[in-house]
Amino acid sequence: MTASSPYYNSDHDAFREQVRRFVERECLPYIEQWEKAEELPRELHRKAAEAGLLQIGFPEAYGGTEVPDLFYMIVLTEELARTGSGGLIASLMSHGIGTPPIVHTGTHEQKLRFAKPVLEGEKIAALAITEPGGGSDVANLKTRAVRDGDHYVVSGSKTFITSGMRADFITTAVRTGGDGMGGVSLLLIEAGTPGFTRTPLQKMGWWCSDTATLYFDNCRVPVANRIGPENAGFMAIMLNFNNERIMLAAQAYAFAKVCYEDSLSYARERQTFGKPLIRNQVIRHKLIDMRMKLEATKASLDLLAWRVARKQMPIAEVCMLKNLATENLEWIAGEAMQVLGGAGYLRGSRVERIYRETKVLTIGGGSREIMKDLAAKQLGY
Ligand SMILES: Cc1cc2nc3c(=O)[nH]c(=O)nc-3n(C[C@H](O)[C@H](O)[C@H](O)COP(=O)(O)OP(=O)(O)OC[C@H]3O[C@@H](n4cnc5c(N)ncnc54)[C@H](O)[C@@H]3O)c2cc1C
Missing domain, CATH: 1.20.140.10 (Butyryl-CoA Dehydrogenase, subunit A, domain 3)
Known part of the structure; x- marks a missing residue:
């Protein structure tokens, strides 16, 4: 690989070996079992963190491993793909879409409380944008969050959410303002919040990735769980x-x-x-x-x-x-x-x-x- 590409060096090759060992030891023997069970064991997230896979590209201050380029992620993807399971990548790596908004625009406290345990494999993150009414037209999303003192009261639902059943928190796009892209914020909604329920969905593929519809029935979410300024989520x-x-x-x-x-x-x-x-x-x-x-x-x-x-x-x-x-x-x-x-x-x-x-x-x-x-x-x- 190194000799045939200007982009990859021996560090990428060493990382490839590291991931390959993890895939051979921790994934290949069990993948059929997980596909049938339609979910990944939580333990796999801990093992992937121990093997140094979940942390790639995240800041060291919050438990991440900073890397100079995206080629590490490409190598990681190529090696995980040897399982032949897109569900494994989608679900094991759902923090790759659920956590970056926290790391880029969240507070120090949010990074410690939410991002760090995810990178340690202790918590699972998901991202919820898509709604039953539509996914492509993000600027028109309907899940509403109305300010009430130190909380937002959230009502609405999200669907097709990867890791939605197992996630400990969901980075959720909500409408805090008027119509269109200028009225959207991101809120961290935690499992166990009263009024938050979820149901699993069955799919054509990605079986071992749990996928869910999420329901928010007047959930009270602390304002401290908003990522970045209000109405700047889009x-x-x-x-x-x-x-x-x-x-x-x-x-x-x-x-x-x-x-x-x-x-x-x-x-x-x-x-x-x-x-x-x-x-x-x-x-x-x-x-x-x-x-x-x-x-x-x-x-x-x-x-x-x-x-x-x-x-x-x-x-x-x-x-x-x-x-x-x-x-x-x-x-x-x-x-x-x-x-x-x-x-x-x-x-x-x-x-x-x-x-x-x-x-x-x-x-x-x-x-x-x-x-x-x-x-x-x-x-x-
Ligand atoms: C297995 C799985 C996992 C997913 N995981 C997540 C997740 O973790 N988080 C999350 O938020 N979402 C997730 N999604 C949702 C995904 O992002 C949406 O399905 C996608 O954005 C499309 O939205 P939609 O399904 O509502 O289709 P729609 O927006 O209803 O569109 C239906 C069809 O019409 C086409 N279409 C729509 N508008 C136009 C237009 N203007 N011009 C031409 N064609 C158009 C679309 O291309 C599509 O083919 C997941 C989906 C799947 C299937």
């Missing part, structure tokens, strides 16, 4: 999305790579008509087309990760990257399934699981259509 949400989208693209790339690798080794082993499958030109062309799409995605992903580390904000390019990576994943997973034939369709095959999990990456964190609209707007079309 910008924090948008900044969060930029990073989330790069990481979703990294996931799409990493899962596409697993599909490619599994179909390549299967094509080498499988004998049909008296010769290995790979000796058929049509199969070799499929594999080369997969590889070509992988190389294109990785080139764009690494370049944008490099630009973000230089404090650039290439929003249009990030939107296009998310679409490129997810389109390529859909195509590669489909072709990998074809190469594996019936074996790919069976439960327990990584390709089968990944194939079921392609769609969620084209929807979550900003759908394909919304990505195109945003990119067009950014480019002045």
Whole structure:
């Protein structure tokens, strides 16, 4: 890896080894069991913290491990993807979307109370933006928080929330002001708050990631739990999305790579008509087309990760990257399934699981259509 890329060095390689050991020891033997149970054990968060995985990219003052670039997160994603489970990444790493607003705009006290125990693997964080009435139109969200002395009284609901059942607190987008983006704030709503209930949702994929609908029935949330100034939440949400989208693209790339690798080794082993499958030109062309799409995605992903580390904000390019990576994943997973034939369709095959999990990456964190609209707007079309 180091020799073939200007972006990666021996520190990234050492980190890759660290993650690989964790995945082999703590994840691969249990992943099927967690998928069936439709949740991850809390213990896994503690183990991931002990292995130094949850802390990457967060400030040291709050238990994080500061790194100079996003390549560590890409390496982490690639190695976790070897489980073939998007649910594992979504749920184990839900703090990656639930905690940054606290770290970027929260108070010192909020960072100590909420962010630190998450990075230690003791607490689980989630992010709640999407509502039953709609997810794409974030500026129009309806969950209302009305000020009453030192508290906000919150009513409304959120849906499709990753880690929503297990989370100890939820970074929740609420309406504290008037209509539109200028009336949105972020509140930390804690499990156990009277009036806060949740129900699990069943999904096509991401089984081991618990997903929930959350209900807030006149929940009293301390004003001290507001992240940043009142009515300034929309910008924090948008900044969060930029990073989330790069990481979703990294996931799409990493899962596409697993599909490619599994179909390549299967094509080498499988004998049909008296010769290995790979000796058929049509199969070799499929594999080369997969590889070509992988190389294109990785080139764009690494370049944008490099630009973000230089404090650039290439929003249009990030939107296009998310679409490129997810389109390529859909195509590669489909072709990998074809190469594996019936074996790919069976439960327990990584390709089968990944194939079921392609769609969620084209929807979550900003759908394909919304990505195109945003990119067009950014480019002045
Ligand atoms: C498994 C899973 C986990 C998730 N985890 C979280 C989470 O942790 N936190 C969270 O807040 N949300 C989460 N989401 C929600 C996700 O972000 C939303 O599903 C997504 O933003 C789309 O919102 P929606 O589903 O309400 O679709 P809608 O906004 O209702 O859109 C429906 C369809 O119409 C299209 N569309 C909408 N508006 C336009 C337009 N103007 N022009 C063209 N097409 C349009 C969309 O692209 C989409 O295809 C999760 C979703 C899933 C499936």
